[in-house]
Amino acid sequence: MTNLNNGNYSFVPPSIMLLFDNRQLEVIKTLCLLYPFYKKSKRKFVKVSDILFYYSLVNFGMIKLIESKGEKEEVSRNLYYRYEQGVNQVILEMVHLGFIEVKGTVTSKLSQLGVRLTLQGNEFLKKLEIDYFLDLIDEYSNVISLIDNNSENKKKLKGVIK
Structure with a gap:
């Protein structure tokens, strides 16, 4: 299959494109992340920096960088920067x-x-009856309650602190 992407031709099958660039899935995952904050306080706004932080911890396995006790963890930070963009x-x-x-x-x-x-x-999320997304909401809730989005942890994600 040929796709025109920013003037360049790409020969990537749609199934592979969906696997690596699935904006709808990112939207739903981000909504799932907002849900624990919504349950806590329906009026409170969440900073985009918090969304980026917690999304990366859960979806890119970057929680290893925060929880490691001196061991060298190999995690690709490319996904963090890609989601940030x-x-x-x-x-x-x-x-x-x-x-x-x-x-x-x-x-x-x-x-x-x-x-x-x-x-x-909120209503959209309530209608989702897929275990994957329900489990994802639970995982976000746990990570949000256990890990603070502070400058030290942000530096660990970005690779500034080893």
Whole structure:
């Protein structure tokens, strides 16, 4: 199959493209991440930097970097940086679908924007009856309660602190 991607031709089958670049799956996973925050406080906005942090811990296996006790952990940080580049598109799609509200201005840094789940987003998640997503919500809840998004942990994810 030939796809036109930014003027370049690519010969990647759709099944492989979905495996590595599945924006809809990223949207649902991000909604699942917002749910524990929504349960805690329906009015509180979550910073995009928190979304990036917890999404990476759970979905990219980067929790090993935080929990390691001096052992050398081999984890690819490429996925973290790739999601960081694409999170704005995920947020735009969720806003367009009416699943989240955004707090901030056009001049706000992306990491300082706040987002929160709307009633419509909550209803969408309640209708998901797939065990994978229910388990993912539980895993996010556990990680959020156990690991703080502080500067030291962020540095570990980015590879600044070993």
